[in-house]
């Protein structure tokens with residue numbers, strides 16, 4: 001196995017002990033001082049230190065504290081993380097009275113993109129088992145407590161306290177990251193030339209923007225904004241990487257696997273009639289349909305070996321988000337090897353899809369390392385969670401940023417094909433910065 005540095009933290013040599021109990025949603029909301037236990041309500045339980053979140057349409061998981069963690073890097077990062085999780089779950093003592101995906105022992109995770117040039121630095125990919133998880137799915141709400149060192153767990157709602165509300169970021173200013181707009185457009189033009197020359201068919205090129213605040217940014221502020229403004233996206237935070245992604249790399253729920261593939265974008269104007277006309281333009285755009293087709297094909301081909309049957313719709317639908325619209329395809333399949341293939345293994349097989357890498361994958365990731373002039377870190381890598389049964393959800397870390405004290409580094413990328421226009425791609429990247437950019441503002 002080729003890997004970089006790996007480190008593991010588990011306070012004692014003993015197994016983890018996890019207890020999941022169902023709790024009354026109204027009683028927990030009252031304890032937290034919120035009206036309802038929706039995504040914002042769940043966030044109100046999350047302390048400033050080490051929050052972990054995965055929230056979508058009013059439900060999901062939040063966690064905090066570290067019962068165990070693994071840090072890994074390099075090309076073997078997924079294999080290593082999956083093997084660690086198998087060991088941890090095999091040894092753990094779990095009592096789970098809820099039995100839903102996400103209840104029982106859970107790890108949140110975030111993995112480096114890993115292009116062909118930038119090594120994904122020691123310890124950059126991470127799996128964290130929180131000490132406390134609060135989950136909601138439909139009307140069912142639960143609390144999981146995981147202890148280390150043989151301590152008796154505090155059960156249910158007693159483990160949850162209201163957390164002080166996060167302060168708004170102060171004095172935020174934005175500056176170019178690795179490349180300014182002009183230089184990034186020349187990189188895009190270079191990629192278009194290489195595509196025309198037959199080196200490859202598609203490559204996704206990204207850029208960054210650096211926000212600096214007067215004081216350390218409490219990530220729970222932008223998380224609250226993202227949850228409010230982008231409820232149909234998955235709002236995540238794992239160790240400083242946060243965002244609201246519209247793209248689900250893979251969800252495995254028992255024997256069913258689903259993936260939401262996005263590629264092909266048009267900016268919204270904010271006027272409903274014009275946006276509807278633009279949606280129709282997007283659905284007919286041969287440049288966007290081509291870009292989308294590569295992404296769908298890469299996902300379908302990676303899932304196929306694991307599925308006994310698959311549904312890949314022939315044409316995409318248009319996904320409307322507040323800032324942009326995307327061509328979208330929901331791929332679904334029945335996994336024939338669900339007993340042996342975890343959601344993380346499926347994510348590893350799918351990453352990088354052509355929504356964030358390109359076609360052919362190896363040529364595109366090599367080109368990204370060569371010309372992008374930026375280290376993606378965990379941007380565009382899988383982010384999500386997994387439970388002890390191997391079920392889980394792994395989104396692609398898009399519309400995302402990394403917070404480090406007062407600094408926040410935002411990322412956005414665009415699929416480049418033969419017909420791409422550098423100025424249009426620059427405008428598209430600016431529209432993709434909007435969710436995090438706005439989330440750093442006051443309300």
Ligand SMILES: C=C(O[C@H]1C=CC=C(C(=O)O)[C@@H]1O)C(=O)O
Pocket residue numbers: 204206247262263264265326354355356398399411412413414415416432
């Ligand atoms: C790479 C990003 O978006 C991908 C997902 C949807 C649409 C995309 C596009 O149209 O270029 C990208 O493939 C990003 O948001 O940073």
